[in-house]
Amino acid sequence: MNFSVIQPGIKPAIINDSSALTDDWFSRPYDELLAEATRVGALVGSAEHITRWSPDTCKCKLDQISHGVTIRVIDNKKQIREIFVVDPTKNITEGESINLCPSHAHLLFPKDHFDVVLEENQRKNRFQAAIGYDLPYKWSFDVNRILVVDVNGLTPLIANAIRSLVNDPQFKNKVIING
Numbered sequence: 421m422n423f424s425v426i427q428p429g430i431k432p433a434i435i436n437d438s439s440a441l442t443d444d445w446f447s448r449p450y451d452e453l454l455a456e457a458t459r460v461g462a463l464v465g466s467a468e469h470i471t472r473w474s475p476d477t478c479k480c481k482l483d484q485i486s487h488g489v490t491i492r493v494i495d496n497k498k499q500i501r502e503i504f505v506v507d508p509t510k511n512i513t514e515g516e517s518i519n520l521c522p523s524h525a526h527l528l529f530p531k532d533h534f535d536v537v538l539e540e541n542q543r544k545n546r547f548q549a550a551i552g553y554d555l556p557y558k559w560s561f562d563v564n565r566i567l568v569v570d571v572n573g574l575t576p577l578i579a580n581a582i583r584s585l586v587n588d589p590q591f592k593n594k595v596i597i598n599g
C-alpha cells in the first residue's frame with residue numbers, strides 16, 4: 421500500500437481555466453503544492469478519501485480514511501480534473517470494518533482491527549522482501565496468526581537462509597518455518 425500516490429481524478433470537464441495547476445506541480449512537496457494551489461485558486465477544499473482494503477493475508481475488508489485536499493489540475497489538452505492529494509502530516513485513520521474474517525472476528529473496534537490486519541500483512545510482505553522477491557514463497561498463518569513459511573522443495577542452501585531469517589528481531593516468535 422502506498423498512500424502518497426495521487427488518487428485518480430474525479431469530475432472530468434473540458435474548460436479553459438487558469439485557476440488550475442499543471443501536472444508538474446504534483447511531484448513537489450505537499451506544502452509547496454498547497455501554497456501554489458491556494459495562490460492560483462486551484463484549491464477546491466479539504467477532503468477525505470476512503471480506500472477499501474482487502475489484504476491478501478485474510479478475508480477481512482476494511483475502509484481506511486486518508487485526509488487531504490482536492491486540487492484542480494489542468495493537463496496539456498486543457499482537460500480539467502479534480503484530484504485528491506493525501507496530506508502526509510495526517511495519519512491514515514481506521515474507517516469501518518466492512519467484513520471481519522473468522523480469525524479477526526473478535527476484534528470489535530475498527531482501530532484494533534486495522535492495526536492487527538495491517539501488521540500481519542506487512543509482516544508477510546517484509547518477510548518476502550527479506551528472502552527476495554524472485555524466490556518462491558509459500559506462506560500461511562496458523563491459528564495464532566504466526567506466519568508459517570514452507571521451505572519444502574527448496575534447495576538446502578536457500579531453505580537454511582530462510583530459516584536464519586526467523587531469528588531477525590522483527591520476525592522472532594512471529595514467523596515459523598515448515599520443512
Ligand SMILES: [Zn+2]
Nearest residue numbers: 478480521524
Ligand atoms: Zn482478517
